Amino acid sequence: MSILVTGGAGYIGSHVVLALVDRAEDVVVLDDLSTGFADSLHPAARLVVGDVSDAALVARLVAEYGITEIIHFAAKIVVPDSVSDPLGYYLGNTAKTRSLFAAAVAAGVKRIIFSSTAAVYGDPGAGVISEDHPAAPINPYGRSKLMSEWMLADTARAHGLQYTVLRYFNVAGADPEGRAGQSSRQATHLIKVASQVATGERAGLEIFGTDYATPDGTCIRDYIHVSDLARAHVAALNALRAGGQNLTLNCGYGRGYSVRDVVEVVKQVSGVDFPVKISPRRSGDPATLVAGAQRIRDELGWEPLLDDLPTIVRHALAWERRLGRGKAQQSPQVATV
Structure with missing residues (x-):
């Protein structure tokens, strides 16, 4: 019995692979x-290099x-990229x-866990967003994910699939043991970018828009530690194996921080007062x-263990410093295709 993790070499996927291997699951990454x-x-995960749309390979x-x-x-x-390249995202x-x-x-x-996003809610206004809030995405990224949610629900009804859809809010941080993190140099996540600036990888940070209807004029987001999110996937897997119902669930902590809040925490934790440029809103x-x-x-019995913004930032900074020193890790088992 094995689990196929598509995109498992990416930021969130690699942390879920860690959580699965830590509990002795047999994992194949595509x-x-x-x-x-x-x-x-x-290193215990098998890596197969290939495309998820290759039906023969998946079979x-x-x-x-x-x-x-x-x-x-x-x-x-990447939301702005989806606006400029909608067909690529679809x-x-x-x-x-x-x-x-x-x-x-x-x-x-018979069992699928699908990685979705809070972008399916669009621009819901102030307040906390429950799963019952109407889905009204405002960009092709959110629309492309919502379409996939619909496909999964329809497929489940037709073919008896069990599934869980997890709608991520803003994912940040890195494995507390330093085994994985956000490795892309061109990432657009705020905490990642701010950590790169604090460690000298980037020259400065841009804040996109200071005229939003929020207390300090900058966007507010709910930041969840990537390792807590990984545990949510394990909890979803346990529930499905136990015969649980099909679910669509938010993954966040239920509190928001503005862009300016995050920047100040990164400065405080890093001890670096880096430059910030104010730029127009992004589409x-x-x-x-x-x-x-x-x-x-309530549904999965999931409880976060790392619900603390300075802790999230500390782990993100530690990963950036590790990248700067160069990683020395074992290679996973690479299967031939």
């Missing part, structure tokens, strides 16, 4: 390495490794996901996104 890093993977992996569940991360995730996030789901059904896989950015996070606690 990743094209377009944005992922093979050396971010736990072979299911048969060869006895895949019983799929956790699907592989996707494009291909990468929707069309390829459709191919994966079709291959999973044909191969007899597709809602003012406030804060998770209603009670349902995941």
